[in-house]
Amino acid sequence: MKIEDAGSEDMAALFAYLNRQLEENGAEGGALFQPLSRDECVVSDYLKKRFSDGVLADRESSNWRKVWLAKNSSGNIVGHIDLRHYADEHCRHRVLLGMGVDRAARRQGLGESLLTTAIAFCQNDEKTKWLDLNVIGCNEKAITLYRKLGFEQLGEISDYYRIDGQSYSELTFTLPTCHKG
Numbered sequence: 001m002k003i004e005d006a007g008s009e010d011m012a013a014l015f016a017y018l019n020r021q022l023e024e025n026g027a028e029g030g031a032l033f034q035p036l037s038r039d040e041c042v043v044s045d046y047l048k049k050r051f052s053d054g055v056l057a058d059r060e061s062s063n064w065r066k067v068w069l070a071k072n073s074s075g076n077i078v079g080h081i082d083l084r085h086y087a088d089e090h091c092r093h094r095v096l097l098g099m100g101v102d103r104a105a106r107r108q109g110l111g112e113s114l115l116t117t118a119i120a121f122c123q124n125d126e127k128t129k130w131l132d133l134n135v136i137g138c139n140e141k142a143i144t145l146y147r148k149l150g151f152e153q154l155g156e157i158s159d160y161y162r163i164d165g166q167s168y169s170e171l172t173f174t175l176p177t178c179h180k181g
Contacts, residue, residue: 001078001110003117006067010077011052014069017077018043021100054084059127062089068117070101070110078105081114083121083131094130095122111142115149122177130174136161137169151175 006014054065062085070079081099085092097118101111122128135142137156147153151173160170 001070001072001105001108001113003068003070003113006055006069006080008052008056010067010069011048011055013077014051014067014080015043015048017080017102018100021102051082054082060092061085062087066118066121068114070105070114072105078102079110079114081118083118093127094132095128097131097133111145112149115145119149119175119177122175125177128177131177132172132174135171135173137171143171146173149175 050063051065051067054063055067057064065082065084067080067082069077072078079099079101081097083095083097086094086096097115099111099114099118101114119131122131131151133146133151135146137143152175154172154174156169156171158169159167161168
């Protein structure tokens with residue numbers, strides 16, 4: 001597996017990968033990893049625009065997004081991780097993480113490698129003081145990985161989502177970053 005920065009030329013392949021991944025969201029007894037109903041599991045035009053605009057944006061821009069792609073030996077995307085700003089300009093010292101790994105590439109250490117890549121970026125970015133993430137409370141494998149890498153749970157909001165008639169909590173985790181130099 002190879003992890004590389006994503007650019008605008010990668011967006012079409014990224015969206016195809018994300019659509020494939022969303023088909024797995026809560027399917028066949030698997031974890032629910034996106035707060036979407038099974039009927040809504042497609043990459044929206046709005047999200048496509050946020051990713052496309054974000055990878056081109058300057059680090060200071062409100063729509064900035066840093067994306068890494070994990071590619072297999074055939075060059076196919078099998079995982080991703082992204083960082084983005086919060087909407088509030090007074091939160092620019094924090095970044096919010098999103099990630100996913102294709103079902104066929106799980107349990108091979110790829111999620112940990114992607115997280116390590118993002119953590120290293122934050123540790124070397126003097127503007128980033130905190131790396132935050134949110135996870136649906138039923139996604140135990142993701143929660144275990146986050147804790148393994150030092151993320152601390154800040155809180156839980158019970159009954160945060162109502163998806164396909166079921167209630168799910170949302171957990172918030174954070175990792176303080178140390179800056180070299």
